[in-house]
Amino acid sequence: MxxxxxxxxxxxxxxxxxxxxxxxxxxxxxxxxxxxxxxxxxxxxxxxxxxxxxxxxxxxxxxxxxxxxxxxxxxxxxxxxxxxxxxxxxxxxxxxxxxxxxxxxxxxxxxxxxxxxxxxxxxxxxxxxxxxxxxxxxxxxxxxxxxxxxxxxxxxxxxxxxxxxxxxxxxxxxxxxxxxxxxxxxxxxxRGLAVSPFDSKYDRSLRGEYKMTDQEELGRVLFFSNQFTNCHLCHKSSATGGSASETFTNSSFNNIGVPANPALATAEDHGLGARESALGGGHDGQFRTPGLRNVAITGPYMHNGVFKDLRTVILFYDKYNSKSVRRQVNPETGRPWDASDIPADIARKELEFGPGLDDRRIDALVAFLKTLTDRRYEQLLDK
CATH class of the missing domain: 1.10.760.10 (Cytochrome c-like domain)
Structure with a gap:
């Protein structure tokens, strides 16, 4: 023994x-x-x-x-x-x-x-x-x-x-x-607590142990809004959202029109669509919606790592709704957003939702997403 x-x-x-x-x-x-x-x-x-x-x-x-x-x-x-x-x-x-x-x-x-x-x-x-x-x-x-x-x-x-x-x-x-x-x-x-502790600022705010800044709170409201964003459609695990056990994904599969990553010498990635023979059509380019806990420190982003910055990801989503010429430019390349290499089944109904977001709201969403960082990783933010 x-x-x-x-x-x-x-x-x-x-x-x-x-x-x-x-x-x-x-x-x-x-x-x-x-x-x-x-x-x-x-x-x-x-x-x-x-x-x-x-x-x-x-x-x-x-x-x-x-x-x-x-x-x-x-x-x-x-x-x-x-x-x-x-x-x-x-x-x-x-x-x-x-x-x-x-x-x-x-x-x-x-x-x-x-x-x-x-x-x-x-x-x-x-x-x-x-x-x-x-x-x-x-x-x-x-x-x-x-x-x-x-x-x-x-x-x-x-x-x-x-x-x-x-x-x-x-x-x-x-x-x-x-x-x-x-x-x-x-x-x-x-499955242990070491991997999923639920101790971020967001969790602490739910327990009354942390007060969100005005910017973080604006981001939270926008995230769960039915008027300004569509984030919650895919990035909410429960019908109500905002609970202590929220993992910020409904685990659905979607094609959001992610452009190819020129740094990867790989063929087109069809995601769930590569399993069409077993699943049937309509899933080309679909990938499972990731949870957003620790998202601020787990880049690069998307299934192919094409975006390095979290703010770029939000701007990518915003391009579907914004009429601003500036919003049609990828800030990481300085060029217009590249088209998706799997365009057939893009979820336009979910993506083309409503008004574009101004910089204040974009920054607020980033600030809120940072509050989803586990306590042990908070020192990594903004590094």
């Missing part, structure tokens, strides 16, 4: 060393602790031995100190991630892991539209299904198969002991069961 406790203590220590310690919010019991399964998941999350060349862990592309995104500036300007081989680049921007646990399983809604699922195209139903895929992806962690992953697990005495303590002495007798246990542990960590 003593050795088992030592294993879990080591896992917790490894987690803390990379900034994964639970940040308890006011009102959360002080004796809340990560479970043994979460601690094992935290240990696995930072283990580079789970990649073929032993150079990359989950935390490499989901850095806990940077909002669980990939902060590396590679040949694509940070838009996508560099693989374990030091050469391969992904085709999509790496999303944050924070609050991913609240994304529902991939499903078809009553209105015929699709919702949920992990990855930007929803192809993994839940966190368990998602967790193992990067390990076996040749342009990510590059492991050739599940057997090689399990061999790495068994080859480390501490890790193997933790698996046996958590899942039973016979856990390594079946490779598929072993790999599923790894996925379960990683998912347990990603």
């Amino acid at each position: 003593k050795s088992t406790h030592a294993v879990f203590a080591a896992a917790a220590s490894a987690a803390i060393s990379v900034g994964l310690a639970v940040s308890l919010s006011p009102g959360v019991a002080s004796d809340t602790r990560p479970t043994a399964l979460e601690a094992l998941g935290a240990q696995l999350f930072v283990d580079p031995d789970l990649s073929w060349n032993r150079t990359q862990s989950c935390a490499t592309c989901h850095d806990p100190d940077r909002g669980f995104i990939d902060p590396r500036d590679n040949a694509a300007g940070g838009a996508v991630s560099l693989g374990d081989d030091g050469l391969s680049l992904g085709s999509r921007n790496t999303p944050t892991v924070t609050y991913a646990t609240f994304t529902p399983p991939f499903h078809k809604g009553a209105n015929g539209d699709y919702f949920g699922g992990q990855f930007r195209d929803g192809r993994a139903s839940d966190l368990e299904e998602q967790a193992g895929q990067p390990l076996l992806n040749p342009v990510e962690m590059g492991m050739p198969d599940e057997a090689h992953v399990v061999a790495r697990l068994k080859g480390k005495a501490e890790t193997a002991a933790a698996f046996r303590a958590t899942f039973g002495d016979d856990i390594f007798e079946d490779e598929k069961r072993s790999f599923a246990a790894l996925e379960k542990a990683l998912a347990a960590f990603e």
Whole structure:
């Protein structure tokens, strides 16, 4: 028993060393602790031995100190991630892991539209299904198969002991069961308070612990407005919105006309539309609406990382409604906004909504979105 406790203590220590310690919010019991399964998941999350060349862990592309995104500036300007081989680049921007646990399983809604699922195209139903895929992806962690992953697990005495303590002495007798246990542990960590603490200024304001500035409050009102913006149509998880558990997405899929990223040497990305044979037509260029918690520190933005600044994203949406010539220019390039390379199914009904926004309202929306930043990341704002 003593050795088992030592294993879990080591896992917790490894987690803390990379900034994964639970940040308890006011009102959360002080004796809340990560479970043994979460601690094992935290240990696995930072283990580079789970990649073929032993150079990359989950935390490499989901850095806990940077909002669980990939902060590396590679040949694509940070838009996508560099693989374990030091050469391969992904085709999509790496999303944050924070609050991913609240994304529902991939499903078809009553209105015929699709919702949920992990990855930007929803192809993994839940966190368990998602967790193992990067390990076996040749342009990510590059492991050739599940057997090689399990061999790495068994080859480390501490890790193997933790698996046996958590899942039973016979856990390594079946490779598929072993790999599923790894996925379960990683998912347990990603469901923990360390990843989704709900302790931003927005959350604290709901508890009466923080007073929004006038600019932040204006942004909040605009965000949830039915008159000035359409943000809430997709970036609100409940009918009422504004609750303590709000993740700022309804997990729907939409084509919003994002232009191609010239820094990526990839073919057209059809998103959900690439699964047309199974899902039927009408989904070309659609990607799942991301949650907005920590959005101010998790750029670059869009599925292809084409925009670097959060204000640019809001201006991109505003171009659909503003009649101003100035609003038809991408401030990051100084040129007119590039057209989408997947124009067929753009959600114009949702995008072409109402009046354009002046600079004061644009800035207010940015200010409000910054209040969605977890407490531990607030020092990263405006850096």
